[in-house]
Amino acid sequence: MMKRKVDFSKVLCGVFLLLLTVLLLLSLFAAEIAPHDPLKIQHDIALLPPSAAFPFGTDDFGRCVFSRILYGMRSSLFMSLLIVGISLVIGTTAGIVSGYFGGWVDDCIMRITDMFLAFPGMVFSIAVVGVLGVGWGNTAIALILPGWLIFARLSRGLVLTVKEKEYLRSAKAAGLTTLQIMRRYILPNIAQQLVIVAAIEIGSTLISFCALTYLGMGAQPPEPELGLMLSEAKSKMQIAPWMMFFPCLTVFVIVILFQLLSDALRDVLDPSRAEGGQ
Secondary structure, three states, rough: OOOOOOOHHHHHHHHHHHHHHHHHHHHOOHHHOOOOOOOOOOOHOEEEEEOOOOOOOOOOOOOOOHHHHHHHHHHHHHHHHHHHHHHHHHHHHHHHEEEEEEEEHHHHHHHHHHHHHOOOOEEEEHHHHHHHOOOOOHHHHHHHHHHHHHHHHHHHHHHHHHHOOOHHHHHHOOOOOOOHHHHHHHHHHHHHHHHHHHHHHHHHHHHHHHHHHHOOOOOOOOOHHHHHHHHHHHHHOOOHHHHHHHHHHHHHEEEEEEEHHHHHHHHHHHHHHHHHHH
């Protein structure tokens, strides 16, 4: 009997998806899983090291660090997914329109992207939050405004490579509308690359979101959020290093998993991978 060859790229992709799904479920059901109230202040047990009762120790207010990470992971992770999702929709729509129509439409959209790209992304986000004010919604807007650019430029470039294909000419000759052509032929042919980039961007957005919160421009105390926890822990690193270590580790693990997932997706979805391996 012939042994079936194992596609390790698909196996790895499944493993990373499973691990990320576990993290999502942990954060989604934080209220049922967390052993303690993340907002309950108990000064008599402040700054306890990790133990059976408090797996990640307690902070300077006696709050359970593990419980706060579960709730904070839900806030940071789902906000990152929301920001990337909105950026993906806006950027892909703009890029497809720009690449398909060309001419003055392309010039207008690309000049807008060039205008946004003239400013470093984080500096621009800080400026937006400074104008709009702190808060979850304003932080999301501050990250969406520069976040859609990468998807717009990527989708535009991909559209330029496929819009002159024979099947598109046949679709036009068959009388399909522009919207039908975009939905049936263009979007399916560029979706794979967009998904790969989106996986990377989720990790990058998580870091940016935590950075803004660390600077006091996102969630406000006493809300549990990973960036805010890092900000609160910086003055206690010498006497309670677990306050900084575990939130850092959580961010690191999430970002690395999305990076590895992106690499695995690239191997699985790249049509030239199989040919190159032969």
